[in-house]
Amino acid sequence: MNLVAQQTIPQPEVRPRSRIGLAVAALFVVFPAVPFYIVLFRTALDIPFCDDYGGIEWVIHLEGLSGSAAKLSFLFESQVNEYKLVFAEAVVWLQVALMGHIDFKLLSAVSNAFVLLIALLLWKMFLPARKDLGLRLALFIPVTWLLFQFEYQELLNWGGVGLQHLPSLLFAFAAIYLLFGKTRRAFWGALAFHVLAVAASTNGFLLLPIGLLVLVPGRRYARIALWLATSAGCVVVYSYHYNVMSSKSSQDHSVISALLHMRPLYAISFIGSAAGPAFHVVSFVLGTLLCIFFFWMARRGYIRRSPAVSCCVLFLLLTAIGVAGIRSDMGLIQSVSSRYTIYSALFLIFAWFAIVEEFLQHSRVPLLDNGMYLGAVAASVFFCILMDATGYIQMKNWDERVVEGMVEFEHPNPPGSTKGPVISLWKGDDDRERSNPSARAALIESIKLGVYRPPKY
Numbered sequence: 001m002n003l004v005a006q007q008t009i010p011q012p013e014v015r016p017r018s019r020i021g022l023a024v025a026a027l028f029v030v031f032p033a034v035p036f037y038i039v040l041f042r043t044a045l046d047i048p049f050c051d052d053y054g055g056i057e058w059v060i061h062l063e064g065l066s067g068s069a070a071k072l073s074f075l076f077e078s079q080v081n082e083y084k085l086v087f088a089e090a091v092v093w094l095q096v097a098l099m100g101h102i103d104f105k106l107l108s109a110v111s112n113a114f115v116l117l118i119a120l121l122l123w124k125m126f127l128p129a130r131k132d133l134g135l136r137l138a139l140f141i142p143v144t145w146l147l148f149q150f151e152y153q154e155l156l157n158w159g160g161v162g163l164q165h166l167p168s169l170l171f172a173f174a175a176i177y178l179l180f181g182k183t184r185r186a187f188w189g190a191l192a193f194h195v196l197a198v199a200a201s202t203n204g205f206l207l208l209p210i211g212l213l214v215l216v217p218g219r220r221y222a223r224i225a226l227w228l229a230t231s232a233g234c235v236v237v238y239s240y241h242y243n244v245m246s247s248k249s250s251q252d253h254s255v256i257s258a259l260l261h262m263r264p265l266y267a268i269s270f271i272g273s274a275a276g277p278a279f280h281v282v283s284f285v286l287g288t289l290l291c292i293f294f295f296w297m298a299r300r301g302y303i304r305r306s307p308a309v310s311c312c313v314l315f316l317l318l319t320a321i322g323v324a325g326i327r328s329d330m331g332l333i334q335s336v337s338s339r340y341t342i343y344s345a346l347f348l349i350f351a352w353f354a355i356v357e358e359f360l361q362h363s364r365v366p367l368l369d370n371g372m373y374l375g376a377v378a379a380s381v382f383f384c385i386l387m388d389a390t391g392y393i394q395m396k397n398w399d400e401r402v403v404e405g406m407v408e409f410e411h412p413n414p415p416g417s418t419k420g421p422v423i424s425l426w427k428g429d430d431d432r433e434r435s436n437p438s439a440r441a442a443l444i445e446s447i448k449l450g451v452y453r454p455p456k457y
Helices: 019-030 033-043 052-063 068-077 086-099 104-125 133-147 159-179 184-200 202-215 221-238 255-259 264-271 277-299 307-330 332-336 338-358 371-410 437-449
Strands: none
Touching: 019 133, 033 104, 033 371, 052 068, 052 086, 052 159, 052 437, 068 086, 086 104, 086 159, 086 184, 104 133, 104 159, 104 307, 133 338, 133 371, 159 184, 159 202, 159 307, 159 338, 184 202, 184 221, 202 221, 202 307, 264 277, 264 307, 264 332, 264 338, 277 307, 277 332, 277 338, 307 332, 307 338, 332 338, 338 371
16 A cells, blocks of 8 residues: 655645634634633642552652662553553653652643644644645634544543543654655654654554555665664563553453454444444444545545545554454443543544545635535534533533542541542442542552642642
8 A cells, every 4th residue: 555645736725815714714723722721720630530549659669669770660661451651650750750749730731731732733734735824724623623622521631541542642643744754854753753652552553554554665665674673672662571461351361362352343433432422322323434434535545645644544443443452341332431532533533634635625615605614614513512511511520529539538527437539430439439448548658758749628
C-alpha cells in the first residue's frame, strides 16, 4: 500500500467575504473550548480517585528508594495491569521533585491541556493546502464541537487516567504527521514522538507497522532502519520486568490469552461508542457505519490523497482491535466506557475530514446554502451541548462523592470508622466500596511522608 503523499491539485480559492465572516467562523471554532475549560477548572479537585491511589503507592515506593539509578529502574519496571505508564509516572515524579508533593488538581490540568494540543494538531492536518483561512475555519467548526465536549469525562479532571490516553493520542498523531515531513528534522521528531507514544500507552507500538507502511514504498532505507531500531529499543525497555500474567479480563490472567480471545463485536462497539452507553445497540450501528464509510473511502483512493489522515484512522482502528483483545472478556458494555469515547469522537472527526476533502471543498455551492455542511454543523453543536449537559452532571456527582469520602476520612462518624475516602467509579456505594484498606493505608502513609497534602474539610 503506497502511502506516500501525492502532489495536491491546486483548487480555486474562495476569498472571505469580509473580516466579519472570518471573525464569526473563528468564534464558532473557538467557542466550545471556553466552557469546556471553565467547567474543568471549577470542578477539579486535589483528591485522589480510584486508580489515583495506585499512583500514591507508586510515589511512596519511589520516595523510599535511594539514588537516581534505582528510581529510574523502578520507573521502567512499574506496571499497571497490562500497561506500563512511563510517561504518566514520569510526570508525577517530576511534580514531586519540583513541588515536594502530589497535586492532583495540577495533574488534571496537565492532562486536560492535551485536548487543546490535539485540536491544534488536527488543525495543522486539516486542508493544509488551502490558503483561504475563512473557508478552512468554517469547515473546521464541527471538529472542535466534537472534540471539546464532556462525553469522555472519565479522562478529564482525572490526571492518572487522562495522562495515559490523551498524551498517547497526541504523540501518535504527531509521529504520523511528521513521518510525512520532507526534512530530517521532521523524521527525528517522528522518532521522538514514537518513543513518547509508547511511554504513554501500549498502543504506541502500533506505530511500528504504520511507520513501515509510510517508509517502505519510498525506499528510505536509512529511515526504515532507524524506525525499526527505535521500535526495537522500545520493546526492550518495555519488556524489562514485564509481567505477562497481569490481565484483568482473562481467567488465567495471561495477556497473550486475552489477546487471542478478541471479539469483533467489541471492537465495532468501541469504534461507535460516541453514541453512549445508554444506546449500546446504536454504538454498534454507528461503529459499523464508520467502518463501511472508511472502507468505501479507501476504495475511492482517499488513502493516496490524504495519507496522514488515513494513517491516523488506521491507528485508531488497530487500537480498537487491541483494546478488544485485552478487554473483550469483560463484556460488551465495557466497550462503550466513557474513557473510550474519545477514540470514537476522533473517528467521527476524521470521517468529517474525509467528507470535506473529498466533497465539500470542491463544491461551488456556498456553505450557507450547503445542506450537508449545515447539517453537520447543527449535528455537532447538538451533540456537544447534549454531552456537556450529561457529562457535567456526572462530573458534579463525582465531585460530591469524592468530597464526601474525604470528609468521612477526616471526620469519621462514629470515631474510629474506616469509611472513606475511597469511592469506586463503577460499583455501588456500599461500605465495602468506601473502605478499601490498602488504599486507605497508602493515603495515611502519604500524608505522614508529606508527599500528599489533602484539602481540609
